[in-house]
Amino acid sequence: MIDQILTASVLASAIRLATPYIFAGLGETFGQRSGVLNLGVDGIMLMGAFAAFYTVFTTQSLLLGVLAALLVGLLLGLATAFVSVTLKAEQGISGIGFYLFGLGMSELLYQKLIGTPKSVTGFPPLAIPGLSDIEFLGIGQIFFRHNLLVYLAFALVPISAFILNRTTFGLKIRAVGQNPEAADAMGVNVARVRYMTVMLGGLMAGLAGASLSIALLNVFQQNLTSGLGFIAVALVYFGRWRPVGVLLGALLFSFVNALQLQASVIAPNIPSEFAVMAPYAITIIALVFASKQTEKPTALTKPFERGE
Amino acid sequence: QAQDAVFRVAAVAPSATNDLAFSQSMYDALLAIQKEMGEDQFQFVFQDGTFIVDDAAVALREWASSGEYDLVIAHGSQYGAILEELAPEFPDVSFAWGTDQNTFGLDNVYAYTAASNEGGFLNGAMAALMTKTGVIGVVGPIEVGDAKLYVDGFVAGAKAAKPDVTVNVTYIQSFSDVPLATEAAKTHIANGADILTGTAQMVVGAIAVAKEEGALWFGTQSSQAELAAEAGVQFQVYKWEVVLRDIIANIKAGKLGGEAYVITLANGGLVMEKGLR
Amino acid sequence: MRGIVKRFPGVLAVNHVDFDVQASEIHALLGENGAGKSTLMKMLYGLYHPDEGRIILDGNEVRIHSPHDAIQRGIGMIHQHFMLVPSLTVAENIALGMRSTRGLILDLDVVSRRVQELSEQYNLRVDPQTPIWQLAVGEQQRVEIIRALYRGASLLILDEPTAVLTPQEVDDLFRVLRQMTADGHALIFISHKLHEVLAISHRITVLRDGQKVGTIPTGEATRVKLAEMMVGRPVVLEYDRPPVERGPERLRLVSVSARSDRGDLGLKEVSLSVHAGEILGIAGVSGNGQRELAQVIAGLRPVTSGSIELDGRDVTGALPTTLIGLGLCYIPEERMVDGVIKEFTVAENFVLQDHGRANYTRAGIFLNFGAITRACRQAIRAYEIKTPGTDVPVKTLSGGNIQKLILARELTRSPQVIVAAQPTRGVDIGATEYIHRRLLEQRSQGAAILLISEDLDEIMALSDRIGVMYEGRMVGIIPRASADVNTVGAMMAGATLEQL
Amino acid sequence: MNFRPSAVTLVFFKTFANSLLNAWPLLLAIAAAAAAASLLLLALNANPIQAFSSMLQGAFGTTNATAETLVKAIPVLFVAIGICVAFRGGVVNIGGEGQMIAGAVAGVTAALTLGPIITFGPLLIALCLVCGFLAGALYGGLAGFLKAYFNVNEILSTIMLNQVAVQMMNFLLNGPLLDPAELGTNHIPKTARIVQWAELPRLSLSLGDNFELFTRTRLHFGLVLGIILAIVIYVLLWRTTIGYRIRAVGQNERASRYAGINVRRQIVLAMFLAGGIAGLAGVVQVLGLQYRLQTDGSPTGFTGNAGFNGIVAALFGGLNPLGAIPASVVFGGLLVGAQKMQRDLGVSAALITAINGLIVVFVVSSQYYIRQRARRRLAAPTSPAAAAAERPAAAAALEQQA
Ligand SMILES: Nc1ncnc2c1ncn2[C@@H]1O[C@H](COP(=O)(O)OP(=O)(O)OP(=O)(O)O)[C@@H](O)[C@H]1O
Ligand SMILES: Nc1ncnc2c1ncn2[C@@H]1O[C@H](COP(=O)(O)OP(=O)(O)OP(=O)(O)O)[C@@H](O)[C@H]1O
Ligand SMILES: [Mg+2]
């Protein structure tokens, strides 16, 4: 039984599923660490997904596709930053607004520019020479036969951690998120830092979208993400605003999801409702047993303005 | 109803008119009718993407009370409850809804459904004969209605043609979750399936998987031949025009409802179309 | 600075003020709470922008747009409310906003080394690796100073830097400041403590209600004169403590220990007892367990061992509610965080503990705003609290007045036992004088008062007995009579009675 | 009780007056949103003027339109009221959807089981409401409990619990709660219809035979319940010790603990109430509108996004239950009007969604400036003239010193 459930392909599937959550989650982490909650991630992902898909659909160039997604993500990130940093809008609402915009706009463009479901040839699996042949525990299959974006997502985890903890920019991010007044008094331009993190978040969300439409699914349809971006935001809380935490959250969630899909094949008598609910329930339960103390950015969702 | 010669229809559907599935099947049918009768004879408005049941209620009520439409269609079994409340309030407006066979004993309500199990049976049988690995994967939305009918038919067909064939069925509990449906398809492949089928609009990703993995695809509701390309074998396509023609004729003859229709292979409401395969 | 004006909604914070400071000079800025000292300085540091007036730096007029701008121009500021990021380490706080020697990569090791050097050079002990939240206020103060030194500010503004320091720490600071002036730095020094100002400054400027009352050379200044300039009326600086005979024991701690936020034992087997009608003063360098002591008594921090008694009743580990019910009142150290809810109105804050009491409610659950407002108005009058009304958010009041409000709230509950932590920190003379009178009044009425303060003058002025804490232990408790600044000072440095 | 009727009207007046005085940023925002939307419409060669007029028509044009707008606003209002409690208590409750569903399931179960037994409508309805409230309250309270005692972030838990709730509903509607008449047939999973006397009455007032309002519309008694609830919760939050404690904890946990308030209990209580009120939204949808519970597998199919729209409405309403009333109505109008626009111009639903998004973004962007102007108005700055006049006084004081 267990060997039927815990096959290498299930683990490989977990890795695949985790990819968009990691991209979006890491991006959101930067924003939240600097004190900006971006609830519009899902909308940006959808726009990024479409941009990438349409570009590849018309030009067959995966590189251009990724660039298109990045560009769209960057622009929407800029808009988000402008609204929540400069206009100091209530971040909860504006995020939902951007989500709705992305949801509608991506479908609209899809209807006008493509019309009916089409598929593209996305990033092909890229077997890492040598490593991908490791038979032991199926390691090769689990880790080293994925497409480029999957590898990129996992590579971005340590990079993000490094940026946050080892660079001047990261230091500013942490300071701005914890005590903007102090950061401001030390000559850090709070607005500038937040613009950068939110735009970075947009960039990553766009990438997350691309990873769906031109790497994992290779199709586009309205609401392609179906709320995936909101889960990504939740996973940022799960990961306690640390890149590695986000990674663990994404892996746990995706692993359970892969498991339940496998279970539906080998144990058809489990009510599928419960199977589908499992990832959500287990993520909560996991957090109940996880370490207690959190270091939430104290300035999260609080716009900064001088006493003046 | 409307005094002029033009026959006017208003329809509401849960998903997009280009979903290659349920909503598109009705949209295409209305277009077909319009072609037959001509724009000057037949016009229709179509509100798609109305998965929020109450929004459909608003639309239906407005159309009914406007008195401008000869036929008001609620295309989605989730709309039945609304119609049951609404229709009695507008006895001289003709309604049609599906997929279901229940007219609520009202003589201004038509019901229509598809015997999608028939095409499912054919698809299943054919798939069973074609599979090399002896494993077939099915990706379904929620285990009800048209979807369940098709899937059950498919399984029955497969078993009938080849009793020892394995048919793995996964219901992902959503009509719209493309990523999950796609991963479900990949899971089937990983478990040895070399033939996939599925129903509802979220299967587009699964079709792409079939293509990439060199598996075969059987479809239903609308023709997915173009998307499935060389992976597509056979599609059960709904031709609601068959039902609509009768209903329109009845209404013109003054009969506003009270009948339930089933599209079948026999009456030409269901058509099996070949894929590029 | 010439003809500077700054308006805030409803307040004319700074009103046509001229102010200047020269190199190697210490220019003191005096004024009651809300006089406009901080605001004036924040304009010099680019945090606020003057509505009118000009700022001239090294002979040419400048516009200072942002702190970054000020920093670039060699202006540094140590803020009244520290500008440190609690979750970051000392080194990280100092590196913040500075250019790294490794470009984009942090160079914390370099920073740490430089910090070590500075802290030796000026003998300011700090560990670069500790996160700020683990530091006592006094230590945080040092971090602020080191950061200013690190940034090599040629003009340094110190906004009430001594408010949280002990005599020793103040002396250290003054040594540093003199050293800095010797190196040619120009310093602006804000304080409420006249003797400090007299001790350290070359010139003194006094503000009142946003206006400049005058500038005088320190040579010509006396405490009395300065006090009158600030308050606008003569003030009493020494008060007599009427003899009150010692009543029964009210509060007793028996070898109480508790953990600090750091997780180590911050309070080690402290025993003490306070009787009705007496003030037990607790002196000590900040961060030696005073905070933990106050919090365990108030029921806000769990006791790891030992026992606490109120009027002979064991209340170890009791909930704050219970203690409040038993007539314990606590004037918290961090008044803005613990003492009030900034966004709540004056009236709402006035009933923070008592909102459920019968006389403030109807039918058990409905707040009786009539009664609450009446009581609050009374307190405002009785305690001379300056506020536009009872229904304005507390955050619009000045620090001194917020403290008065807390005092009013606590004392009107006719407490049996009062724990007062730093009751006059950052409060101007007028208010300080007032608060001291009130505490003595309570003493005469038979309350048992535990006065925790890092202001030795305050301890000396009010206490009947004085306890000194060092590294979480009670070094000793001595009667006021046999206590002088030197003994207590020595004890604060860890010397036990035996050694003395 | 100490409820000054002035209080409510005062709040209304204040908010209203201020928003009028400071209307221009809002108007600007709406104009901007309209402009952006117009561009989209033009791009799809639809006539903007026509579009907006039909939007207005669809929202408030006819009695029925207004009724539908209000119908749409009812669940949004309920959720929004709950959100006010949660957010005021410092708990970010994103779980409106799940709590609504929990309430609806419990409510419909009660209606189906008790319906045949209790034939006295008002009592039956009351019981259903209570059941719905409790179910929602427990579901919301769970998130509160996890936050208070296990430090599980509520944003995460509520987002996840939404999904758990909908799967639960799917399971129940497919099994235990399935309409017996539907057994064997595999139609969309739905319960049987609730008994007549469990239905919330329709709201149609006819004063004499010449004046009648909302007759033959779907507007139901839920609206009245919602408005009453808004007032009750307003009083609870600002006029009772319970609300005082909830708000205190929401603003400053440390000060609350210092004041002897049991912080954890307040957090759970806030989520309990918030969830319960969201649960009521669910029951009211069933008893007042759908008369049965059915699922298309998605939460939205039943909730119509009220769980999320409620958050937006609450924040627009300044986290004040009374402010939530107009906010919800406007929001309802936006959604209903947009549908109408879709029908009249045949534009795609996607466009509507996008435009709604734009409106939300633009309007919320104006809020800050509106608040600013309001603040400035409240405190009239001292005039420089007066300041100048004071100067001699200070000078005189100086002479005295010298
Ligand atoms: N306006 C600003 N707000 C916040 N941080 C800033 C700002 N300008 C620069 N920084 C950062 O502060 C540190 C030192 O400032 P900066 O590099 O700007 O020195 P500078 O070159 O003297 O100043 P500037 O480039 O503005 O003339 C660097 O890490 C830089 O990234
Ligand atoms: N950001 C602000 N918004 C509105 N009013 C303010 C603001 N900052 C200060 N004020 C008001 O301006 C006046 C001067 O405040 P300021 O902080 O400069 O006084 P201060 O002399 O520093 O008092 P303290 O000795 O208590 O620090 C006070 O009335 C204060 O309430
Ligand atoms: Mg000050």
Ligand SMILES: [Mg+2]
């Ligand atoms: Mg420079």
